[in-house]
Amino acid sequence: MGQIVAEFPLETIHEMKSYYQHSLTSTPQGAIFRAKTQHAVITSYRSGKVLFQGGSPQTEANKWTDKSKSLTGSATKPKAKSKKSTIYTPSPTLFTSNHIGSDEAGTGDYFGPITVGAAYVEKEQIELLKEMGIKDSKNLTDPTIKKLSKEIIRLKIPYSLVILHNEKYNQLQKKGWSQGKMKAMLHHSAINHLKRKTGDSPYDGILIDQFCEPGVYLNYLKSEKRTLPEKTYFMTKAESYSIAVAAGSIIARTSFVNEMDKLSEKIGIELPKGASNKVDQTIARIIRRKGEGALQSCAKVHFANTKKANKYL
Numbered sequence: 001m002g003q004i005v006a007e008f009p010l011e012t013i014h015e016m017k018s019y020y021q022h023s024l025t026s027t028p029q030g031a032i033f034r035a036k037t038q039h040a041v042i043t044s045y046r047s048g049k050v051l052f053q054g055g056s057p058q059t060e061a062n063k064w065t066d067k068s069k070s071l072t073g074s075a076t077k078p079k080a081k082s083k084k085s086t087i088y089t090p091s092p093t094l095f096t097s098n099h100i101g102s103d104e105a106g107t108g109d110y111f112g113p114i115t116v117g118a119a120y121v122e123k124e125q126i127e128l129l130k131e132m133g134i135k136d137s138k139n140l141t142d143p144t145i146k147k148l149s150k151e152i153i154r155l156k157i158p159y160s161l162v163i164l165h166n167e168k169y170n171q172l173q174k175k176g177w178s179q180g181k182m183k184a185m186l187h188h189s190a191i192n193h194l195k196r197k198t199g200d201s202p203y204d205g206i207l208i209d210q211f212c213e214p215g216v217y218l219n220y221l222k223s224e225k226r227t228l229p230e231k232t233y234f235m236t237k238a239e240s241y242s243i244a245v246a247a248g249s250i251i252a253r254t255s256f257v258n259e260m261d262k263l264s265e266k267i268g269i270e271l272p273k274g275a276s277n278k279v280d281q282t283i284a285r286i287i288r289r290k291g292e293g294a295l296q297s298c299a300k301v302h303f304a305n306t307k308k309a310n311k312y313l
C-alpha cells in the first residue's frame with residue numbers, strides 16, 4: 001500500500017472525473033469525486049489536492065503528473081511549480097458559494113453589438129438553476145435561451161446587462177481600443193452595476209469568463225484608471241463550471257439576439273449572425289441599398305468582412 005498526494009488545476013480535476021467516469025464510487029464529504037481502479041483509489045478534494053491510495057498509486061498518478069502543480073509522496077520527485085499565476089484561479093468551492101459571474105456575447109459576430117451579462121447567484125439557488133437547465137448559452141438554441149432568460153428574471157436573480165452598440169464600438173475601435181479592452185471595460189461595468197444593485201451583498205468571489213490573461217485585463221482597467229474588485233477570478237470555459245457565469249451568458253446572449261432583431265428591422269434586411277460568406281453578401285446588399293455609412297450603426301466595420309463584401313458589389 002502506498003499513497004501519493006498531488007495538487008492539480010481545476011480543469012485537470014474535471015478531466016480526471018470524466019476519465020474515471022466508469023470507476024466512480026460514492027463521493028466522501030468535501031470531495032469532488034472518488035474513483036476506484038485496479039491500481040488505486042483516487043480521491044479528489046475541493047482544495048485541488050488529489051489522493052492516490054492503494055496497491056499501485058503511481059500507475060494512476062503518472063497519468064496526470066505532467067499536469068500537477070505539486071506532488072508529494074513515495075518515490076516521486078517534487079515537480080516544478082506551474083509558471084502561470086494562480087491567484088486569479090478560483091477554488092472549486094466558489095462554484096457552490098454566493099458569487100458573481102460574467103460573460104459576453106457578440107464579439108465574433110460582424111453585425112450587432114457586444115453585450116455583457118453578469119449575474120449574482122446565492123448558493124441556495126444553484127441546484128434549482130442547474131435543474132432548470134441554466135448552462136453555457138453556446139450549447140443552447142435561441143428560443144431556449146430566451147425562455148431561460150425569462151426564468152432568471154422571474155426568479156429575481158440579480159443581474160446586470162451592458163450593451164456596446166455599434167456606433168460606439170466603431171468609435172472606440174478608431175480611437176485605438178482593441179476588442180479585448182472593450183470587453184474588459186464592459187465586464188468591469190457590468191460587475192460594478194451588479195454589485196451596486198445587490199447593495200454589496202456578501203459574495204465569495206467574482207468569476208469572469210476568461211478572454212485574455214488576467215494581467216492583460218488588469219492593464220486594461222489601469223489604462224482607464226479602474227481597479228479590479230476584490231476576489232475577482234478568471235477561468236476559461238467558466239460557464240461550464242459556474243451557474244452565475246452561465247446565467248450571465250444567457251442574459252448576454254438574449255440581449256444580443258434581441259438587438260439583432262431590432263437592427264434587422266431598422267435596416268430592413270435580416271442580419272445574419274457570425275462572420276461567414278452570408279454576412280459578406282448581406283454587407284453588399286446594405287451598401288447597395290443604403291450606402292457604406294449605414295454599416296456604422298449595425299456592424300463592427302473593422303472586421304475583414306467589410307473588405308470581403310467588395311466581391312459581391
Ligand code: MN
Nearest residue numbers: 103104209210
Ligand atoms: Mn465567454
